[in-house]
Amino acid sequence: MRNLLSRTRLGTEGVLLGIILALSIVLALTTDSFLTLQNLFDLLNNQSVNIIFAVGLVVVLIAGGIDISFAVAASVVQYVVMTLLIDTLGGGSWPLGILLSMLVGTLLGLFNALLIHRFRIVSIIVTIGTFNLFFGLLMYFTGGVSIYDIPDWLYYSIPLLNLPAERGSATLYFPVAVMAVMVMLTWFILARTGFGRAVYGFGSSPEAARRSGVSVWKIHAFAYGWLGLCAGVAGLMQAHIVQEVVPNALIGQELPILAAVVLGGATLGGGRGSVLGAVLGVLLLAVVQNGLNLLGVTPYAFRMIVGLIILIAITTSNLGNLLPRSTRAQNV
Amino acid sequence: MNNPLNTPSRAGIRLGGDTIEVMVMMALLIISIVFFSLLAPGFLSATNFSSMSMQLPELGLLSLAMLVPIISGGLNLSVTFTANIAGLTTAWLVQGLLAGVGILSVPMAIMVGLVVGAAAGFIIGIIVAYVGAHPILVSLGAMIFLQGVGEFLTRGGGISGMPEVFQTIGSGSFLGVPIPMLIFLTAAAGLMYVMHFTRIGFSIYMLGSNPRATEYSGINVKRVLITVYTISGLLAGLAGMVMLARFNSVRVGHGESYLLITVLACFLAGANPFGGFGRVLPLVLGLMSLQVIASGMNLMGASQHLATAVWGAFLIIVMALRMPFIKQS
Numbered sequence: 001m002r003n004l005l006s007r008t009r010l011g012t013e014g015v016l017l018g019i020i021l022a023l024s025i026v027l028a029l030t031t032d033s034f035l036t037l038q039n040l041f042d043l044l045n046n047q048s049v050n051i052i053f054a055v056g057l058v059v060v061l062i063a064g065g066i067d068i069s070f071a072v073a074a075s076v077v078q079y080v081v082m083t084l085l086i087d088t089l090g091g092g093s094w095p096l097g098i099l100l101s102m103l104v105g106t107l108l109g110l111f112n113a114l115l116i117h118r119f120r121i122v123s124i125i126v127t128i129g130t131f132n133l134f135f136g137l138l139m140y141f142t143g144g145v146s147i148y149d150i151p152d153w154l155y156y157s158i159p160l161l162n163l164p165a166e167r168g169s170a171t172l173y174f175p176v177a178v179m180a181v182m183v184m185l186t187w188f189i190l191a192r193t194g195f196g197r198a199v200y201g202f203g204s205s206p207e208a209a210r211r212s213g214v215s216v217w218k219i220h221a222f223a224y225g226w227l228g229l230c231a232g233v234a235g236l237m238q239a240h241i242v243q244e245v246v247p248n249a250l251i252g253q254e255l256p257i258l259a260a261v262v263l264g265g266a267t268l269g270g271g272r273g274s275v276l277g278a279v280l281g282v283l284l285l286a287v288v289q290n291g292l293n294l295l296g297v298t299p300y301a302f303r304m305i306v307g308l309i310i311l312i313a314i315t316t317s318n319l320g321n322l323l324p325r326s327t328r329a330q331n332v
Numbered sequence: 333m334n335n336p337l338n339t340p341s342r343a344g345i346r347l348g349g350d351t352i353e354v355m356v357m358m359a360l361l362i363i364s365i366v367f368f369s370l371l372a373p374g375f376l377s378a379t380n381f382s383s384m385s386m387q388l389p390e391l392g393l394l395s396l397a398m399l400v401p402i403i404s405g406g407l408n409l410s411v412t413f414t415a416n417i418a419g420l421t422t423a424w425l426v427q428g429l430l431a432g433v434g435i436l437s438v439p440m441a442i443m444v445g446l447v448v449g450a451a452a453g454f455i456i457g458i459i460v461a462y463v464g465a466h467p468i469l470v471s472l473g474a475m476i477f478l479q480g481v482g483e484f485l486t487r488g489g490g491i492s493g494m495p496e497v498f499q500t501i502g503s504g505s506f507l508g509v510p511i512p513m514l515i516f517l518t519a520a521a522g523l524m525y526v527m528h529f530t531r532i533g534f535s536i537y538m539l540g541s542n543p544r545a546t547e548y549s550g551i552n553v554k555r556v557l558i559t560v561y562t563i564s565g566l567l568a569g570l571a572g573m574v575m576l577a578r579f580n581s582v583r584v585g586h587g588e589s590y591l592l593i594t595v596l597a598c599f600l601a602g603a604n605p606f607g608g609f610g611r612v613l614p615l616v617l618g619l620m621s622l623q624v625i626a627s628g629m630n631l632m633g634a635s636q637h638l639a640t641a642v643w644g645a646f647l648i649i650v651m652a653l654r655m656p657f658i659k660q661s
Contacts, residue, residue: 066468068592119652122605128592129648136641143635252588255409259472268466301484307477314465314473 012265056230064270074235109228204271368628405607406467453565482584541608
């Protein structure tokens with residue numbers, strides 16, 4: 001499989017794109033609502049938060065780490081920012097809200113980075129620790145109480161693009177624009193700057209990168225800090241979309257998003273993966289769920305099918321390992 | 333030096349290698365017991381101890397299920413949902429298919445439930461062994477899949493109303509020790525035997541510390557990996573049975589929040605995230621300290637969530653102190 005892929009120069013992204021397109025064609029032919037502007041816009045509106053999380057997470061995976069705590073960190077950001085804005089800053093505004101969310105999110109990410117870098121603890125242990133720490137403290141201080149009374153600027157949705165459609169109109173909302181900005185920024189840093197290449201280099205071989213002069217703490221701080229920043233933004237967008245802040249709204253999202261990002265070609269070993277792949281991974285799962293929904297499959301079956309797809313994807317993308325070792329060695 | 337080379341399996345050597353780890357966890361347990369018996373009113377009461385030993389087994393069995401893959405250098409994220417699926421199977425069989433069999437129905441249903449748990453682990457093991465994908469990813473996929481299967485089959489609802497036998501298992505006690513605790517201790521002892529005194533246990537440790545060396549020394553690595561995840565699934569199934577008995581009902585998502593706690597407990601007890609290290613006894617002691625912290629804080633009037641936060645902080649602190657001593661691979 002890998003052999004075939006490298007020969008055709010498609011890459012994981014190409015394969016994913018192909019699968020998404022094939023699925024879309026099938027769905028466009030079998031349902032009358034899939035290929036409508038409304039449906040496609042809704043798909044983007046609904047996935048914007050997940051995609052922001054995903055592009056943050058892919059940075060950490062490329063740098064050779066893993067983070068379990070980002071979804072809980074996003075909830076913490078929601079609470080801290082809302083409380084600050086409502087209680088001390090008299091409501092705030094969009095620029096202030098986004099800035100604060102980025103700041104708090106980055107700080108939480110840097111906390112992970114500090115523990116990973118300073119104490120040399122493996123990232124999975126640190127983030128499982130901070131997952132419990134953040135979540136426990138969040139539930140303790142909020143008492144599990146939701147915030148319904150969010151500021152007006154956050155409450156009302158902002159239409160970006162309103163096109164007439166068959167029934168009513170199709171609208172793209174503000175979170176999609178934020179998503180696009182985060183995707184572009186992450187892509188630019190990873191693919192178009194020297195520092196981004198250093199992140200890839202560090203992920204594939206930390207020791208080699210260190211010896212060639214890459215400063216390790218910068219990589220750690222950037223990877224986890226950037227994920228924290230993305231989580232902060234995603235948290236704010238999620239609160240904006242659902243118009244309330246619920247302490248356990250995002251917990252449990254971390255593993256499905258991890259699965260989607262891995263579907264997009266990132267590996268747990270580091271050094272591999274791309275922003276495009278992460279976005280396509282999230283979109284593939286979204287298109288599948290959307291398609292199942294439109295085909296009238298019971299929602300209770302969704303997760304089973306998504307799980308099966310992930311298992312099949314993991315199996316097929318590693319099929320190269322089933323080849324005899326001599327053929328495999330040529331590809332390494 | 334009189335011992336022949338081919339009989340190195342003296343218990344003293346195998347357990348002795350980690351005496352420090354056992355002592356650290358023992359100290360932790362004693363410190364937390366002393367701390368809370370001084371500060372928390374009613375901590376040293378029989379009621380508190382029996383309630384602690386009631387709560388420990390579910391998390392304990394799930395942690396044992398997590399420990400074996402971690403020792404082999406992997407992780408099994410599907411333990412909680414494997415437990416749910418095993419519990420569901422047993423509940424269905426008891427209430428449906430096997431309802432007419434009479435007294436034999438319960439043991440048969442439990443057997444089938446355990447087999448289902450082991451089968452889930454077996455499939456994960458096959459994928460990990462033959463496809464070579466990272467265990468975290470395989471078990472993550474399996475976790476989402478199993479949760480989905482459970483949701484699909486139960487439509488998000490639960491099954492309750494088990495026969496009385498389950499209540500006896502769940503809340504009864506034998507010689508003053510709650511039966512779930514006895515099940516947990518038996519499982520821990522059994523696992524300790526397998527991991528420290530059998531060929532397969534030794535192979536699992538070897539595989540965790542150096543897969544290639546293990547393969548080159550003639551051990552069938554694929555078979556060992558499949559065994560690892562089958563054992564894990566079986567223990568998760570057992571946890572499912574205990575949950576079923578204790579709550580007299582089963583629901584998909586039951587115990588979901590335990591998942592990351594089990595990983596936390598294993599790392600706390602000295603398991604190496606890169607595999608090869610980790611013992612059953614420190615894990616049991618570590619779990620007891622976690623339970624003591626939770627119950628003690630509960631008695632002091634702190635919320636359960638604060639205990640979760642303390643567990644998280646605890647893990648980070650212990651790892652920060654321990655990390656200079658861990659072999660990095």
